[in-house]
Amino acid sequence: MKGRVSRRDFLRAVSAGTCGAAIHTLTSPYENMVALAQGAGNGRVFVLVNLAGGCSHNIVPIYHGAYRDENPTISYSEADSLPLNAEQGLHPSLTALKACWDTGRLAVCNLVGYPNPNRSHDESTDIWHRGTRLMGASNGGWGARLTCQMNSIFGGVSLGGSNVLITGDCNPPRAFASLDQNAFGERGISGASSRDQAFLRITRDQMNIDSAPPPAADNYWYVRTQADNLAASLTTIKNATNQPLPDISPITFPNTGFGRACQNAARLLQATAIGTQFIYLQDGGYDTHAGERTALANNLTRVNGGLNALIATAFALGRWQDLVIVTMTEFCRTFENGSQGTDHGHAGPVLIAGGAVNGGIYAPAPTPAETTSQGYYHNYHIDFRGIFHEVIQFLGYDPGPVFPEAFSYTRLGILG
């Protein structure tokens, strides 16, 4: 046992790797970590905010009398919302986005969807996440196909959990619960010295290297990859994002899950060296089948607080021009039901904010003629993949491999 040369080599290599000093010859998760973390993108950053559950009433159709009649408790008047034009406004909670609108930096796309819509959360989310209906499960999501083109291993970071959108075989976005050191600090065995702890970690890392090769493309392979990705990325991203953020007082990041995620997004925006260009955030609770008025106000207040601080930080860092924030949701909702809530609909709104956004309404508010008897929109004006096409081009990448399925779309010119 004493003569196991590879062990000493490994110790040296790991020590060198964790100090970020050298590229060593062993194949380990730490190999080339620092080099791999350096991106060569154009510096632009795309923040995708998924309002999970189906959120359509962040946009308020104001002047449709029939709409107000059908939605007595959940609709808003011009006076108690944030008007965008004579037709419609924003939900009153979304003051940060209204400020973007006022400076011409918010694009509003109504009725964004896809052909043959589906009103199931699972299926519709799946379509939004995969970006296609043609591919099998193993082909993962369009977020991962986007980051596949990026050089940095941190080209994509999810602060909103793991899902199909960020799943893929080629440089998929890394998912972190938090970037705070304490949040991913590993617990040590009590009673063991710090050197013993180090010995245990090294032993475990060696075990990973010497484990039997996993069978390709199944759950074993997936779980193994997740563990390897984590091991490879923790130290690097921790060191890269631990600089204090600029002062944006009196604005602060709210102490909510979404607020903290936005704060971490701001830290990634600041850490230009690691080349993060795609950040996925998620906020839940939008499946408002009952009591929508209160629930939606709470939800969107939470989102607004986080985005407000993120936008303020982007300005403070001088990165507003590089930032584009896009909201998505799996479908819109129906007219009000019997429990002051709404059910599942089809196409919904997408909001795009950023320093390079050409503000305006890109697809008009739905008319009564486009509404079914159940109160959802049977039509869609924009294929969601078209919007992301433009965003991907803004980031300097090729949208073709990201959305390989043919779809109908006319360029809108939202960015640039």
Next chain:
Amino acid sequence: MIKKIFVLLSCVLLLAIPDSALAAKKGKKKGPKKPKKELDLSKVVKVQVQVTQGKVTKSYDVTCYGNEPGQMKGKNFTPMSKVVSQYKGRARFDKKAKKKYALYRAIQKAGKEECNQPGHLSLAPYNGAFGEAEARILYDRFSFGASPELIAHSARIGLEATVNEIMAYKSEPQFDADEIELRCDGYLADDSRNESFMFDECPPGNRNAVRDTGVRFDIYNRMWRSNNGYYHKLAHFLHDERMAAGSNVLNSTDRYALVDHVAMLRRAAASGDYIQFMREWNDDYLGHLVWLDGRSNSGDSPNENYAREFWELGTVGPTGLDGLPVYSDLDIAQSALAFSGWIRECADFLDSLGNEYEACFGAKAPLRHAPGAKTIFIGTPWQATVDTDADVLNATFNHPRTAEHLAEDIWKEFINPYAREKEIRQLAQLIRDSNYKLHPVFRKIMMSRAMFDQKSRKTLIKSPIEMAIGFLRHTGIPVIDSIYFDEDDGVYRTSSNRFENLEWNVIDELGEIPTLPPTVFGWNERRLAGEQWVLPWRNAVVWILNQDSDDLEERGGFSYRTRFFSGLPAAGTAAPVLVDNIAAMLNVPLTDAQKAHLVQFLDYDYVQCSNSEKQDPTKGCDADGNRLKYRVFDPHPESDDVNVTDLRGVIAAIAMQTAYRLK
């Protein structure tokens, strides 16, 4: 015409020749009778095939010998090809023989397909070896893991007896008593805090004297310690993989509904009656009326939430095996109308102490029900006219997709991720044949080739609950109460009991708290095995291991030394045996190199190099200035406590391997 008559006469003459004459003719060429070759029983597999003739589909038993279908009579195997050939000639002019020929041909064809079925896709009975590895598969998949002692026992008694033991329900009086204690306030009778809260919060007769944490603690208690792991696993499967409901939507007047919901899951697990389970879902206050908004679904203002999930998750699923939608939006709208007609009613009640309390319930309100006939599955062969929820249930269970969708979930939860359309149809037929009674189906699955085939092993991702509870059951390490000394009263009191500790430090960290699902879809095991959940698992394992070993011994009746060091050989040779034992206990296969690393961890210290050693390349100092120093692992009682610390490190390292996350 003459030619035809000639052929017919030839056939008749041929048939008229007695068998003995033919035999005598053939006998000339025959030598002495060769002794019959004995069958290799490991190649014998009994399968069932379905054959459709006209409009009738029937099941037939077929024996495969290798890849050849046939029939067994006693110890004799007759290939189907031989059976078919017996009827081939006669089929041309004998109606009965023609029928039999067609039937046996069809059985031969189906049998050939079945006999060539890869093992991991075959539900035919398993007749391979059954040892500890196979017993672990059963306990990891159909329970929450098992101790090494139970695994060894199972290996001794064999597959069938093990399945019988797993499926035998044992009464749980102690757990039932604990449940009443726990659901009242989250504390057990021997918990010091129980005294002060007992009568304040749990007045007898008050149905809403329920804490949701206590209900969950009862769930953990049974999953962890009960001998009915199969039934609690099945209840969790129904909770997670079908329609999940969360207690977070209940207010103080509705708390009892969580107890009712959990009882419904347990009834379904006990009976295995899936139709009855969905029937009860239709009346479930928490699931249907609150969580999925059924209480606000009326004829004139429908809410289709429940109708959608009843189909999408509970029964038929959104798309068929052909990828086409099973139902349309119009079907859902019609179904929602059939489900309409509930109302929430609240009333004051008296508990047995005479105190008034309010409770709300679901009640049928005929005036809120949409009157008249509704049509569902419109334009399909299963189109049905319905009026009530019972009608929707009946029509839905007549739809072939209901069994198929259930088969899909069962296959991917309990067998492997590889099932194709054919296997799903086959399992669905079994489900239908048993009239949706799941226990016979699970028995067949547990004893199938697919269950134990090498290609099925370690292919399913464990849920966090399976990981956490499984770790406790595999290792026997308990989670114990945290206590403090109350100086005012001079007694020890509980600061957090074992279930609070388990939930706060382990289960919550891993993202799966029963009765609090993120959505009606339950938990996504793949997501919860994602990158962001790797570290929480490591920390959860270490938290369990970091409980004070003296406390574990004193109050948990658990000793690391007794559990892990008993029977180990002498120092110097103990480390490899210990590593093997732990790897087997946790069902984590290790490579030789991995074992060597762990043995090295046990038999060496990692010490700081002196300055002179750092200068000497032969001393093996690494870049951090440390080196290995031989210090043999000594498991014997007189050795110091360091061994237990190292032991915990080894357990943690093995539990953190990828293989532990899979079953």
